[in-house]
Amino acid sequence: MTTLAAPHSSAVSATRDPRAAAFEAERDRLFSIAYRMLSSASEAEDILQEAFVRFVENDAPIESPRAFLSTVVIRLCLDQIKSARARREVYIGPWLPEPLVSSQEPPPRPDARAELAESLSIAFLVMLERLSPLERAAFLLREVFEQPFADVAATLGTSEPACRKLLERARAHVDENRPRFQATDAKKQELLGAFLDACSSSDTAALCRVLAADVVVRSDGGGKVHAARKPVIGRDRVVRFILGVVAKSAPHGVGELAWVNGEPGFVIRSDEGTQMVLTVSVVGDVITDVWVVSNPDKLGRSAAVPGAQ
Numbered sequence: 001m002t003t004l005a006a007p008h009s010s011a012v013s014a015t016r017d018p019r020a021a022a023f024e025a026e027r028d029r030l031f032s033i034a035y036r037m038l039s040s041a042s043e044a045e046d047i048l049q050e051a052f053v054r055f056v057e058n059d060a061p062i063e064s065p066r067a068f069l070s071t072v073v074i075r076l077c078l079d080q081i082k083s084a085r086a087r088r089e090v091y092i093g094p095w096l097p098e099p100l101v102s103s104q105e106p107p108p109r110p111d112a113r114a115e116l117a118e119s120l121s122i123a124f125l126v127m128l129e130r131l132s133p134l135e136r137a138a139f140l141l142r143e144v145f146e147q148p149f150a151d152v153a154a155t156l157g158t159s160e161p162a163c164r165k166l167l168e169r170a171r172a173h174v175d176e177n178r179p180r181f182q183a184t185d186a187k188k189q190e191l192l193g194a195f196l197d198a199c200s201s202s203d204t205a206a207l208c209r210v211l212a213a214d215v216v217v218r219s220d221g222g223g224k225v226h227a228a229r230k231p232v233i234g235r236d237r238v239v240r241f242i243l244g245v246v247a248k249s250a251p252h253g254v255g256e257l258a259w260v261n262g263e264p265g266f267v268i269r270s271d272e273g274t275q276m277v278l279t280v281s282v283v284g285d286v287i288t289d290v291w292v293v294s295n296p297d298k299l300g301r302s303a304a305v306p307g308a309q
Contacts, residue, residue, distance in 0.1 A: 019056045022065040029066075029145070030073050032116075036140050037077035038084065039097035039125045042300070047076045070147075071155045074137050081133045092223030094231060096291055097125040098298040099277045101267055102259045118182075119144045120262045122291045123281045126218075127177050131170050138163055139170035183282035189264040191282050196255070196266060199246045204239055211235045212286040217242065222295030238290070245276075245292070274299040 030051065034044035051072045055065070062068045088095050099122065106117070118124055119140070128136050134156060141152045142163075153163040183191075191210050198206035215238050221227025226248070232241045253270035258277075260267075265279035277299060281289035293299065 017056065019062075019065070023052050023055055023069065026066055026069050030069055033070065033140065033145065034073050034077055035100075036119055036125065036128070036144065037074070037136060038080060039129065040084075040298075041098050041100060043080060043084070047073055047080065050076055067151060067154075070141075070151075074141070074155050075157075078133050078137065081136075092221075093227055093229045094218040094220050095129075095222075096218060096220035096293050096298075097122055097261075099260050099265075099279070099293050100262075101265070101274070101277055103256075105259055106262045116144055117262055121281075122261050122263075122279055123289060125261070126291075127174065130177075131173060132166075134158075135166050135170040135173075138166040139174065142167050143171070179281075179283045179288075181284055183284070185264060187285075188280065188282045191285070191287055192257075192264050192266065192280055195280065195287060196257075199242060202243055202246075204243070207239050207242070208235055210287055211238060212283070212288045215286075215288055215290065217290040217292065219245075219292040220295050220298070222297060224296055225294050227292070227294055242290070 027048065030048055031044055034047045035041055038044055038047070051069055054072055055062075055069055058068075100120075119128075128139070131139065137156060138152055141147045141155060142149065147155075149160050149163055152167075153160045156163060156166075158166075194210045195207065197203075198210065213235050214233065215235055217228065217232040217238050219227040219232070219241075228241060232238050253268040253275045255266060255268045258265050258267045260277055260279040263279055265277060267274060267278075268276040273296075276292060276294045278290065278292050280287045280291070
């Protein structure tokens with residue numbers, strides 16, 4: 001995984017280089033944008049590395065470091081998405097975002113920033129994958145990061161009317177696929193706890209009670225470890241699949257509750273590192289989706305990334 005050496009080391013250089021200090025002030029926000037654009041923390045860090053270099057090596061006056069850096073990051077992400085989508089066409093099994101895992105509960109957020117928290121979830125990032133790259137950028141910049149239309153249009157190199165059309169299409173898709181009744185974190189924790197208790201005791205009846213009839217499990221092993229090559233759909237099939245996964249994983253690791261992309265989740269770790277990350281989507285009083293990431297290439301981050309909330 002590529003590390004962001006220059007920006008992370010800027011605590012020293014920032015005292016001598018105003019641009020390094022300006023970058024550091026924007027770093028968390030830039031990571032938040034890049035991660036939501038790419039659904040990959042490692043790729044987001046690579047983008048920030050390149051943006052940092054372009055920023056400090058630019059000899060021209062920069063009136064607004066925030067606007068300059070946001071534009072650079074978004075345009076680098078748009079270029080990166082092209083190659084990422086090509087790789088995903090040959091990806092083995094379902095592709096899921098690289099999860100951000102933390103043992104620390106994210107701080108409460110004002111209602112006005114609920115969109116920011118929601119946009120970090122695995123389910124929301126998967127939904128954003130169905131947008132075009134420009135629609136995704138317009139939606140994130142305007143709806144999640146609350147940039148003015150003029151700034152969004154300038155960043156995307158388009159007109160304001162064209163930007164509004166992009167956002168209109170993106171909103172329509174998001175509104176169509178967003179659950180009508182969002183569950184609270186407390187409800188998610190409650191159902192996740194019941195789900196895990198049922199799994200640990202192999203209690204089929206208890207497991208069925210917390211799963212929707214049309215529940216779906218998506219398991220991302222990337223062809224590196226055993227995982228379902230297609231989504232597993234329906235309560236009976238999901239129960240058999242989940243209990244099978246637990247039976248295979250339990251002897252080789254220790255499970256613990258965690259926060260996955262800002263939501264309640266579960267992690268299995270062994271002496272070799274993180275083996276699996278699991279989180280769920282909840283509508284009403286049942287689990288509608290189970291998201292399982294076991295591709296070792298996506299499990300290198302064991303702590304929350306700054307600014308990823």
